[in-house]
Amino acid sequence: MMSLSFSCSASLYAQLPSEVQARSSNLDKVKNLITKSGIPSKITSPLESLQKGNWVKLICGASFEDVTDIRNLSLVYTLAGVDCIDCAAEASVVNAVHDGIEAARGIFPIRRPWVMISVNDNEDLHFRKAEFDPNDCPIDCSRPCENVCPADAISYFGKAGASKGGVLAERCYGCGRCLPVCPYDKIRAITYIRDVAATAELLKHNDIDALEIHTSGRQAESFRELWNGLGDSIDGLRLVAVSLPDIGELTVPAMNSMYATMRANLQCLNLWQLDGRPMSGDIGRGATREAIKFALHLASIKDKPKGFLQLAGGTNAHTVEGLKREKLFQTTTISGKPDEANDPSLALISGVAFGGYARKIVGRILSSLQSEHGFAHLEDYPDHLLKALIESLALVGTVKCYNER
Template structure:
């Protein structure tokens, strides 16, 4: 039994008796099973590898710096039920335990296949690896506190929250989006950046329950990437997938990818994937946030000399992403066309089993739509396991299915 699961067991003992009564009712969980069945997810669905090849791979990004194990466990439960292929989380043992607890809870409800578990690390300073910080005692008493309203993670409280007596930033909930930094009228908030320890990462990779790693990089510092890769040593031997997340660097993107691939391929014994990080941590903002991710995908898909590896979108992805991919003829297709003199010419083609764009990762938007349900759960019942409150679980799974279904095309077969 993991520490995370023990934490939930202890919390559940403190819940009101009516919540326990609800948890013993099979009727609520039957509604979840029926919902999943009606949506079109069979009890055993295609493997993550099949999804990559077909172009309907979906990854949940819990957040490289998000470490709230209660939310992470419930998010993993919901999105496993919704059929994601991979769950990406912070490289911390307690977080990995929370993800795996959520996955197994989902598999206890319906016999669904296990998604891959991925941990995220960085080779240098990166937006995804930072925390906001401020001392609420330094804040003027007449401040309107705009930072509280703008925080998408509900990580800021001047008056304090459960387990925090003083207030400020709840470090485990802050994932470094940075929206609070420019909005503070007194410039009191600062960002604290960090780099994941390579030795600790290597040890975590050797444990059961971790299937993949994602390296966040700027692509501009080949030496930093090489040091991280070499430092991981033989810890990558048992992995199923190695992903590299990088921004759009224009003409420098493909040369950087080729350089990193040369470093990796010497001892790469599994699949590799390139995560195209269009507009980091912005998917929850609105429809326009996904444009840069699609633009990045269009650029890479039409480039001939890129290295091996699946292509997956991230950064600004939301419910409108697949719609944009379809407009650009990038969704679940094996070729890309360019209009020339009123006609079209194929620029790239792959084997029939390989899609041009292999999938989409959802982060902030995925957490936001399910987070509404989790906040309601917490408000009504405190820190509870989501499956103990079937009404909330049905609501959360409904939201998740709608999002994952944009890629999986549920009910369109």
């Protein structure tokens, strides 16, 4: 792996091989792009972003554990100015996120995003893995499972006797799209619940800023068990998020019940992640509608508990235009009235989390990097980094309003 120094004089620079010069010049373009986009003046502390309504979270995926991609995604989205990076509750994954953040800060002195881990209180779509034995597959199958997988997690090596194949567990994030397309019903989904004691241990390591609890909102007892099991491991956190689906009339009572559980020992900020249509942002423009509908529903309700509101589930490049249409983007009032549950000076909707869509637009570049150079660090190939940064800025900029006066 090549490490470059950019402090060399012009004459020394001229003596460098042309390949190194090209890399150096592309890394300069990366820095210029960050400066010209107005990022340094537009990004604020994560707390201020929540308050102003321009908070952006990158969701690496509660079950996605490909540490090479996670490191590179964390690098590029840190440079693009996200406020938080949400990842699986595994030490190796958390390390990869930190590594990516530090690599980004080695390129440009940008502020550090918060690091969040995600856990579940019960069965949840985000916490499952697909699985099949390729040797059980008919040899003439056209393999629709491979084509439909958005994570490139499936490769068929059956019958020929290859040792690997089927679903690559660390890349599968449980979207479930492969399950219905298999004509022979060979694929199973294995669900799991993150171990509470292991999560508490991980949180004590002091390099995690936030925790997200995924819940259906329908099982108060499971939520209480998880919360109580975490004990004092949450004491050093800056933020606890609860990710829940819209369960209609039951949503606010469920939120109130969970808040009552947390309240006694919640010493930090809290946030409600409004999970519209889980893991679907990459599917198309319309995927974001449910998250916006959910936000509209909650924003108008008076008796909800305290906490920031943030969209997820189906979010993509069209989410902000949808929020603007509903007059929910970076506003403190709805229909001219402030939100009674929260400080009237705070944005009604604190921000947006991007998952599948954010990974898709940068993932294309990461997979071409991998096919050309293997498991590489993105910063060692600044032409790829530049392309990835352009994609990520376009997305993060929809919320952060880069380049807008």
